Amino acid sequence: MSTLSFSPTRFYYLLRANVLENYKTMAMMLGGIFLALVFVMYLIQLSNNMGSWDNQHYMTYFIISFLITGLLYSGHAFPAFRNKEKAIHYLTLPASGGEKFAVEIVIRLLSLLIIYPIIFWLAVSFESSLVEKIYERYEYIPFVFQSGFNDFFRNAEPIQKTLFFMGLIGLMITAFTGASSFKRFPFVKSVLIFGVLLGFFIVIAWLLLDVMDLKSYRKDTILFISSEIEMARTVIVGLAIAMTGLLSAAYFKLKEKEV
Amino acid sequence: MIHIENLLFGYRKREPLFDGLNLEVTGGSVTGLLGKNGAGKTTLLKMMAGLIRPGKGSLSVMGFEPQNRPASMLSDLFFVPEEFYTPSMSIKLYVDAYSVFYPKFDHALLHKTLAEFELDQQKSLKNMSYGQKKKFLISFALATRCNLLILDEPTNGLDIPGKALFRKIVAGSLSEGQLVLISTHQVRDVENLLDQLIILDRGQVIFKETIHQVSEQYEFGLGHKLEGTEALYYEQAPGGYKYIAPASEFNESPVDLEILFNAITSGNLKTKDHVNTIL
Numbered sequence: 001m002s003t004l005s006f007s008p009t010r011f012y013y014l015l016r017a018n019v020l021e022n023y024k025t026m027a028m029m030l031g032g033i034f035l036a037l038v039f040v041m042y043l044i045q046l047s048n049n050m051g052s053w054d055n056q057h058y059m060t061y062f063i064i065s066f067l068i069t070g071l072l073y074s075g076h077a078f079p080a081f082r083n084k085e086k087a088i089h090y091l092t093l094p095a096s097g098g099e100k101f102a103v104e105i106v107i108r109l110l111s112l113l114i115i116y117p118i119i120f121w122l123a124v125s126f127e128s129s130l131v132e133k134i135y136e137r138y139e140y141i142p143f144v145f146q147s148g149f150n151d152f153f154r155n156a157e158p159i160q161k162t163l164f165f166m167g168l169i170g171l172m173i174t175a176f177t178g179a180s181s182f183k184r185f186p187f188v189k190s191v192l193i194f195g196v197l198l199g200f201f202i203v204i205a206w207l208l209l210d211v212m213d214l215k216s217y218r219k220d221t222i223l224f225i226s227s228e229i230e231m232a233r234t235v236i237v238g239l240a241i242a243m244t245g246l247l248s249a250a251y252f253k254l255k256e257k258e259v
Numbered sequence: 260m261i262h263i264e265n266l267l268f269g270y271r272k273r274e275p276l277f278d279g280l281n282l283e284v285t286g287g288s289v290t291g292l293l294g295k296n297g298a299g300k301t302t303l304l305k306m307m308a309g310l311i312r313p314g315k316g317s318l319s320v321m322g323f324e325p326q327n328r329p330a331s332m333l334s335d336l337f338f339v340p341e342e343f344y345t346p347s348m349s350i351k352l353y354v355d356a357y358s359v360f361y362p363k364f365d366h367a368l369l370h371k372t373l374a375e376f377e378l379d380q381q382k383s384l385k386n387m388s389y390g391q392k393k394k395f396l397i398s399f400a401l402a403t404r405c406n407l408l409i410l411d412e413p414t415n416g417l418d419i420p421g422k423a424l425f426r427k428i429v430a431g432s433l434s435e436g437q438l439v440l441i442s443t444h445q446v447r448d449v450e451n452l453l454d455q456l457i458i459l460d461r462g463q464v465i466f467k468e469t470i471h472q473v474s475e476q477y478e479f480g481l482g483h484k485l486e487g488t489e490a491l492y493y494e495q496a497p498g499g500y501k502y503i504a505p506a507s508e509f510n511e512s513p514v515d516l517e518i519l520f521n522a523i524t525s526g527n528l529k530t531k532d533h534v535n536t537i538l
Contacts (some may be wrong), residue, residue, distance in 0.1 A: 010330060010360070017356040021346045085344035092308055094334035094360040255328075259310045 006102070010095045014103045017093075030119060037065060037123035045131065045138075052139040053128060059148035062120050067168060070112055075175035075187035077108040078254065082183060087259045097255040104254075105247075108176055109169075117145065159232045166239045173246050180250040260286045260407060260438050261307060266316035268302070276302055278462040280316070284438060286406060288469075289429065289452055292442040293520055294459035300442040301341070303459070304409050307440070308338040321406060334361055337400040341412040345392050347385040350378065354399070361403040369402035372428050376421070390416040397425065401432045408439045414448035426452045446516035456516070458523055466523045470514050478504045479515040492522035503528065 019026070041061060045051065053061075080090035090100070124143050132140035153161050171194075178190025208214050263282040269275035276299040284290060294300045305311045306318060309325035309332070318325060323332035346353065350373070358364040373380060376394040384392055393416050400408055414422050429439060430452055443449055456473065458466035482488065483499040493502035501518045522528035 005330060007330070013359045016359075020352055020356040021348060024347075083344065085340070085342050088308075088310060088338070088340050089344045091310060091328065092333055092336070092338050093357075094330050096330045097328065099330070256312075258312060259305065 005096045006098045007096070011099045011102055014093070014095045014099055015106065018103060018107060030115070033069060033116075033119055034123045034126075037120060038127045040065070041124060041127045042131065050131065050135045050138050052141060053124075053143075054141050054151075055144060055148035056151040058124055058143040059152040061124070062117070062148070063152070063168075065120065066116055067171065069116060070168070070172045071175050072187060073112055074108045074172040075179055075190055077104055077176045077179040077250075081180070081257065082186075084259055087257065091257060091259060097251065101251045101254055104176075108179075109172060112172075121145070157229070157232075159229060159236070163232050163236055163239075166236060166243075170239050170243050170246075173243050177246040177250040177253075180253040260284055260321055261440075262317070262319045264317045266313055266318060268299075268306070268311075268314040275314075276462055277314075280462060280464065282457070282464050282467070284440070284455075284457070286436040286438045288454040289433070289439045289441065289449075290455040290457060291446075291449055291453040291516070292440060292457050292459065293444075293446065293516070294442075295524060296444075298459045299462065300459055301411055304338070304411050304440065304442055307407075308336060308409055309333070310338075335405050336407045336409070337361075337403050337405045338409045339393075339396050339400050339411065339413060341415060343392070343396055345384040345387075345396065347383060349383050350380045350395055353384060353395075354380075357399075358402070361405065363404035365402045365404050368404075368432055369398055372398035372401060372432065375424055375428060390418055390421060393417060394421060394425075397428075401428065404434055404437075406437055408437065410439065410441045412443055412445070413441060414443065414445050417448075422448045446520060450516055451513070453516075456519075458520060460524055473514050473519065474506065474511060476506055477514075477519070478506045478510060479512045479518060480504065492518070492525075492528045494518060494521060 041053075044061070045053070080086040093100075095103075121143060128138075128140045128143070131138050153164075156164070174194050175187060175190050178193065179186040182189045261282065261284040263280055266277045266280040267275060268277045268280075280303075292300050292303070302311060306313050307320050307325055309320075309328040312326040321332060321335060323329055325332065348356070354366075354369065358366070358369075373395070376391075376398060378387075378391060378395055378398070384395065387395070393413070397410070397413055400410070414425055417425055426449070433439065441449055441453070453470055455469045456466065457464055477491065479501070480488070481496060481499060481501050485493055485500050485502060488502055489504050490502040491504060493500050495501075501515065503515075503518060503522055
């Protein structure tokens, strides 16, 4: 009997059940993120003598806060796996592995991409307009995502932008996969494993390029790649393969989970 | 409904729990699964619910391989574990969120059983006692009208009236062809409810008979003395002796699951040809 079945109705039921069960927690979390964004923004401004923020400031704050929030949130995916009784309830719910996986992707990754910019915009707009009322010298410059994005990536090539966003999403997928694999402290363990792997590749690259001096073998190439653009393309392909592999591993972990 | 053939399974670094286990259970009964601590009852139930992968051999539940956890199998199977999770939401909201997964869900039956267990649908599960949560979960399980209900120690945590109600409600809520598989150590709680008995010991099914077959073969009694009794097995009990004797044509006694279990697992239940007439 195939386990790859996908029913949109069951997917909807699962998503609905998740929202009905967790709407209070979700509301509290969104409120917490809003307040944290406002508070941290105020502290940063305070340390900079209440200087006004332009779109580039906002965008930098957005990217850093998105990365931190995204990693923490996706790093706690599959919450049922943290507890034996919850895991039994979750795994025996009448939905296929594919449906459960899709719901987790929607809740832990896609919803963040949609909801976080809205919360961020509301928080920074609220903070800026409030600070303007308190501090006379502060000038409220409304945040516009499009302009902020263009300012932030003013000198970047399109491929570099792609690389940047793929890296951001890739980190969240890494945390998501870690959460599917570790029962206790999934985020900390994911960060550790990621750090170890990254360190391993850096050491290998250093051994190949510097110690074995492969970079002198052909001056015009780095491991057979002859330009920065080509290098960026290769990294994008590598990231895409890694992200697919990580998501497949998370699905496999869900499918094979035993209690 | 459940077909197990030559099942081999063991947790790591331990002796095999099941070593060539064979079992066939058909629908339309309330079956008790008994065994000593560590006999593998919960492990077997979890395997049937798809929560543990069997080692070697084959295990099929309603024609499915449970380890694949197909949605169509899960929508016709409900597992009530001994330790369970209930979210922090009201009964009403829980039913709203989760009943939709079960195509045969019977809301009228749920209302009836909740009323019998005196549970308020508006009350949050978070504010309920363990026993109340268990009563709710049993009510929900019965209302799903799933073909296979697996209940692991269902009477643990229930109060005295709750245990009697449990028997009444389960007996009165069954659908045709439904199999209710109950694993328990509290045999008194399920007496008069079971139709069939399975006893697991040392990785094997050592006994599988219907209660009707048992009562046709044996008579269960309690006496001050054993003189004149053709005992196949006996043990001391408060007030005298409990015994199992060959069934007599005119005297049908209710099956005493506790002494039957002790007799079978101790290996001391004699056959009718080797009856000791105690003089």
